[in-house]
Amino acid sequence: MVRKPTPRSTKSSEIVLRAEALRPTIDLAKQVYQQLLDGEIPRMRLPLRTKQNITFQMREGVWRLGRAMGTRSARKQDGALMLLRTFCLVDFINEMAAENKTSTLRELYYISEGWKDGKFHSEDESNLLIEDLEVLCERLREDFRLHPEENGASVIGDLTLRERNRKGLVKTFNCRDDVGDGGYALPFNVEKEKIEFVKTGAKFIIAIECGGMVDRLAENGFDEENEALLLHLKGQPARSTRRFLKRLNEELKLPVVVFTDGDPWSFRIFASVAYGAIKTAHISHYLATPAAEFLGVTPSDIETYDLPSDKLTEQDVRALQAELTDPRFQTAEWRSEIELMLKNGKKAEQQSLAKYGLNYVTEKYLPEKLSDMGILTR
């Protein structure tokens, strides 16, 4: 199965390792060459990345890619183009390896301008293809020297870590005492060779959807008072954010709660953190934190705390209905919450708690919820 990414360093012994990482891409090219030689229409078989094709893995506690396969064939224009792009991409990756370079996803999108008919028309297209290549070669995109830009997710709280910076210098600092108000910004590479956890005084992690709520909790001193780490997810969390959270949970044995808006899209944020995202189901075991728990805002919170709410839009309703057929939400709790939201037709933001004053969230809502979940004792 998928191996851990090989370290980003320039030691000569590791270049061999990296060449090894690229071998599957060449194997793909050989496979298509053989098809052409045999007079067959070029094609590749890939596991389908759909919500119908994810299965729950007992051992890892996450949802992973199932066995259903699709065929990408040059018989149709879309398929032929994706095959062409695949080999343009493989070619480019091998060129980068020869020159010992890396590229951001966005740069790759622009590089493709020179690929004639293989050029990408959107960044979604290039990102999808990279994921396809990850699945096909059982490697991570970092192995292909492709990485995202830093996305600005951050952590605040009593966590001491050691980071090897761009210049190769190792620095040790505390994510509460040694950083500014914005907290410690996560790099795209959060693997051990980059970041080591030294120690922490925190008892649990609270992962938060919106920056405004992170600021509120920090200003109210919630992290210090309750010995918590605040992790800003920044909407749908990037791979590095999810990986970082998983490492905190597993290596420091810290419980994780997820605090989001109360709407259908936030439920998906939680699902991708805890269960594994559909698009990256091939690496759920590497990204998902099955121990994470949903704190709120739940549809019943909207009622219990009488929160200011908005009406569900048509897209919201469609998203909720899609969740009812999503295997990840097939628990009694989720079904009843989703059905409740559909019934009431209401959604609410995290910050709607400010209705009762700025301290309400830290003095009333979170303590109540966290003690219900057994994380805090009152």
Place this chain on the structure above:
Amino acid sequence: MPGAQSLAQQLAAKQREISVAEFFERNRQILGFDNPLRAVLTTVKEAVDNALDACEEARVLPEILVEISKEGPDRLKVAVGDNGPGIVKKQIPNVFARLLYGSRFHANRQSRGQQGIGISAAVLYAALTTARPTRITSKVPEEEAAHVVELLIDTQKNAPRVLSDELELWDRPQGTRVELVLKARYTRGRQSPFDYLKNTAIVNPHARIVLLEPDGTRITWERATTEVPPVPKEVPPHPYGLELGELGSRLKASSRATLGETLSKEFAGVTPRALRDIFARGHFSGKEAPDSLHSEDLERLLAVLHEVPLLPPSAESLSPIGPLLIKRGLRNVLGEIRPEFFAPPVSRPPKVRGGNPFVVEIGLVYGGGLPADQPMQLLRFANRVPLLFQQGACAITTAVGNLDWRRYGLDQKGGSGLPIGPCLLLVHLASTKVPFTSEAKEAVAEDPEIDKELTLSLQVVARHLRTHLSRRSRRDMAGEKFLIIQRILPQLAEKASRLAGKPVPDLTAVITKIMDVVAFEATAVAAANAGESALALEVTNYTPRPRVLELFLEMPLEAAASLHAEPAPDGTDAELGRAWWTLEKLPPSGRVKLLLRFPKAQEVEPGDLDWFVAGVDEAHLLGAEPLPGDWEVRLPRAIVEAAEGSGAEAAMSEGEPEVDYDGAEAHASLDEE
């Protein structure tokens, strides 16, 4: 009572002839002079209609020059000149300055003008609004000089008043020019002289028309043919169209000795056999003097005339444009918008209504610069004259709107009304008597016979449109495949081979598997001999197996008669317009070419030819259709076996069903990282 007048005397004092000026004032709308914009259009129209009629009668190719210039605020000078036969001096005043004077009103044949109101109404309008006389220059070929006459209409007497009459040398052998100054305004656009002349040019492809606009712009519609349409023959009236009064007066006016002679010589369609029938049923001897019949006899005669089967009215009194010239006219005038499709025009055989023969002709143009989100442009014509007004009240519009165009590939709200789409429709109704809704001659009145013919011909062109649209969608699909094999696949093969460290293999087999069609592409090619049209048909076997093809061609009948083909066809059927070939065995990726030549007069285009193939499934044909079963062609054994085999082959190539990875449903929504 002394001194008192009787009512009759009082009324008699008031009764007098209505002056033409009064008549004009009350009928401005009907005559087409109700506003300054319309006045210039009507003036141009009447003068041009006359000019075209005159040229046709004289068998000359019309050269028409329309000059419109400003003569002060709200005043325009309109001059229309032609190269027609000219008008003899004596007749000039009557033609231009007497209402209801004309040569064509009594003639039972198709012509543009009829009542003799048009041009004199313009003369009258000019005099009433600007007090300026109309100036006519006309030269007949027998005379050395042209007559230049300035005249007005005496509105009291409905008679010409000639102001001056001079001789002038003219630099052309013959022709007429009329020049009027009138209260009018010029714009270009819908219902403008520009629009009128453009549409006139479409249905009169033998005319060259030049328009000089007030701002100096010069527009020329060149002629698209040098054939002058045949002059419609004057034919005697057909009894089917007769009413009692006319029958009586025709019999009275007859100089023939007997009723029998009168009926067979002065009416159309009355055969000797029909004559015997008429006399037997109506109890006539046939020897009666024609003017001896009185009311009861006349009524009986008319009744049997309507009962007895007669020969249909002759079409010689009509001048249809014909399919070839409709297409040329449309192409000539609409060429700049580059339509993607000219449907083969429909010109139906003549039919009769009320004793008058009529013909319906239809042309359709699709695509190119025509707006896709607008209702279809409908160009209506009656006797080669564009109808620009009253579209909604016209029977032609009704017939177009009643057809369910959705069945033929156009959008149409609720399946009625003008369809939406990049489409232009030309409808021409030619008749010795077009039934207009009013004297303004702007719209055709409803008539069941005409409606039936309209509907039938509309269905024919609409079917051509549907065929074109379905072929186009198949071509688009094939276009995708050509993109794959011509661009994407070679690049893919190059990359994959290089990464594998191997040379690029031969792609023939892959290409035929992707395409899996036999492609037929007909193109116009440069003709070897001047004056010919030449077409090439390229047949490429993009399927993975060798094919013996039985190829059939269906073409216009005239074209079939003069076809030269290399290789020569294995058989032809000139009556049905068909030819066929058995092509040599084509290996995968093999290609063969057929060359077809036609004489110039045919102007055959790739779109005029329909190709059919026996023994190959529709899914494997591009640019040709499977041979229809009703052709009843006996196929060679090999072809039949091949056809039976192809079903099995198709089933095998399907293989196990595959989920298309790049299909729309395959991917997770993008709202997750």
